[in-house]
Structure formats: structure tokens, C-alpha cells
Amino acid sequence: MFKLGFEWEKDRLSERDLKIDQPLYMGYKTRRIYMKIVVIGGTGLIGTKLVNNLRKLGHEVLAASPSAGINAVTGEGLADVLSGAQVVVDVSNSPSFEDKAVLEFFETSTRNLLAAEAAAGVKHHVALSVVGTDRLLQSGYFRAKRAQEDLITASNIPYTIVRATQFFEFVGSIAYVATEGEIVRLPSALTQPIVSDDVAAALADFTLEEPVNGIVEVAGPDQIPLDQLVRQFLSANQDTRQVVTDSNALYFGSAAVNDQSLVPSDSNARIASTRFEDWLNRSTSKV
Numbered sequence: 001m002f003k004l005g006f007e008w009e010k011d012r013l014s015e016r017d018l019k020i021d022q023p024l025y026m027g028y029k030t031r032r033i034y035m036k037i038v039v040i041g042g043t044g045l046i047g048t049k050l051v052n053n054l055r056k057l058g059h060e061v062l063a064a065s066p067s068a069g070i071n072a073v074t075g076e077g078l079a080d081v082l083s084g085a086q087v088v089v090d091v092s093n094s095p096s097f098e099d100k101a102v103l104e105f106f107e108t109s110t111r112n113l114l115a116a117e118a119a120a121g122v123k124h125h126v127a128l129s130v131v132g133t134d135r136l137l138q139s140g141y142f143r144a145k146r147a148q149e150d151l152i153t154a155s156n157i158p159y160t161i162v163r164a165t166q167f168f169e170f171v172g173s174i175a176y177v178a179t180e181g182e183i184v185r186l187p188s189a190l191t192q193p194i195v196s197d198d199v200a201a202a203l204a205d206f207t208l209e210e211p212v213n214g215i216v217e218v219a220g221p222d223q224i225p226l227d228q229l230v231r232q233f234l235s236a237n238q239d240t241r242q243v244v245t246d247s248n249a250l251y252f253g254s255a256a257v258n259d260q261s262l263v264p265s266d267s268n269a270r271i272a273s274t275r276f277e278d279w280l281n282r283s284t285s286k287v
């Protein structure tokens, strides 16, 4: 519908919605299509990187967030920012992970976004979710992510839900939540973490492709037991806390997990290349 790059045929978007140039490529006249893309949560960890990636490709990208006067929960600024946009990517996150607050955040923001997108004629809604969301419903956070996904699926806006595994940058928070005194209690369930740069790169690709109208998964290259992952992280950061393996310990204090819970279920999952060990070496050598 509106792939980036060299298009040979007229597409379904009206020409007035698109900025088009016509370079000569191998003697053929081609056109490169630029879009207006709004990134909700464009100032966050993933949002900042995604905005940069898309801008480098020449798109008009707006980083929307409360600090920029755009609030998906109250609706402030949404109609204006979405005017003329072809794609919206939602990489926002709730300021509170408390069960009721997080559910209210994702339900209200997603309803507001989808309604404003329908009014503005947005052609593709992309949202970032978490691998295993439907296996982790014991957790209020994942019930909220599931509610977000369900609203998107039920809407009339073409969509792509990108489920990513745990970010490398999130491992410190996993340790924090599992800590009691000097002990970090965690199960040995498999994880397949991914670095935020690779998530942002995958999201940029999905943003520029046709809507999948379904779920795609992205993950890092290696499967690592959760206890071992955190042990490696603490050791690389000279953190003296001890990780105790406990098969009854809950993931993020809220959900029982096994070897299938946190890793992709789709054999076609996109596998990124950055390894946790290499990232740890790079990030800790800067300290």
C-alpha cells in the first residue's frame, strides 16, 4: 500500500497525501514515497530511537508525548498531531504499573488513539506489545497489554502488533523487583531478550510495510534462563546481590513462568543479531 522505496505502480493512497520525488533508477522513472508518521511515546526508550530511524529515511515524523503537549489518555493535542498522518506507531507506556492504573492507561489511550486515527483517516496503526502477553495474564500489566491488543484487533484500522521480548535495558528492573535485601529470587525459565536498538529497527521496518492485521514477534538471538540472565547482569555491573534460583518465584513479582512463557511462539519470529553478552561488555566498559 505505501512501501518505502521505489514504487512502480500507483498505490491506493491519494497523491496529495504523499510527498513524492522521481529519481532515475537504472534508466526507469521511479518514485520514493515519504509519509507523515506519528510516534506516540516518541520521547521514550524505544520511541526516541524509532523517531530517529524513520527521520533518517526522510519521513516526516512527529514525536508525540505529554511532555510535547500530546496526551493519549486525556486526548489533548491528538486531533492536531494526527491531521494528515498515514501511520501511527504506539510505543507509549503507563507511568504506573499498578493493576488498575495500567489497565486504565492502555484502555483509555488506545480507545482515544483509534478514534482519532479513524477521524483523521490513518491507514496503519502499529503497536509495541510483549511476547507471551497471553501466557502472562496473571499479571495486571499483561492484562492491560492484552486489552490494548484486543482494542486494536477489534478496530477498523489496519494494524500490526509487534510483540518484543524483554529489552536488555529492562533486566535491571527485573532484578530490582525480585530483590529482598541482598537476595534476588528468580525462576530459571527461558528468556530471549533483545536490545532496544534492534526493537526500534524492527519497528521501523514494520511501520513502512503493509499492515499485517495480526501479531508479529521479535526477539534476540539467544535463549538464556532468567536467573542466569540477571546473574550475568549483576556480575558485569559489580553488583553484589546474589541470585537464588527458585522455580516458584514469579516473573516481575506477578506471573508464574515456564520455559515457553517468555520466548517467541512463532517459528517466523524476527531474530535480531545483538547478543546480550556483547551489549553487557560494551555498556559496562563505558562505566
Ligand SMILES: NC(=O)c1ccc[n+]([C@@H]2O[C@H](COP(=O)([O-])OP(=O)(O)OC[C@H]3O[C@@H](n4cnc5c(N)ncnc54)[C@H](OP(=O)(O)O)[C@@H]3O)[C@@H](O)[C@H]2O)c1
Binding pocket: 040, 041, 042, 043, 044, 045, 046, 047, 064, 065, 066, 067, 068, 070, 071, 072, 073, 074, 091, 092, 093, 094, 095, 109, 128, 129, 130, 131, 145, 163, 164, 165, 166, 167, 170
Ligand atoms: N520493557 C520491556 O522489556 C518491553 C518488552 C516488550 C515490549 N515493551 C513495550 O514497549 C513499550 C515502550 O516501552 P519503553 O520502555 O520505550 O517506554 P518508556 O521509555 O517508559 O517511554 C514511555 C513513553 O510513553 C509516553 N507517555 C506516557 N504517558 C503518555 C500519554 N498519556 N500519552 C502519550 N504518551 C505517553 C512517555 O512520554 P513522556 O516522556 O512525556 O513521559 C514516553 O515517551 C511499552 O508499551 C511496553 O509494553 C516493553
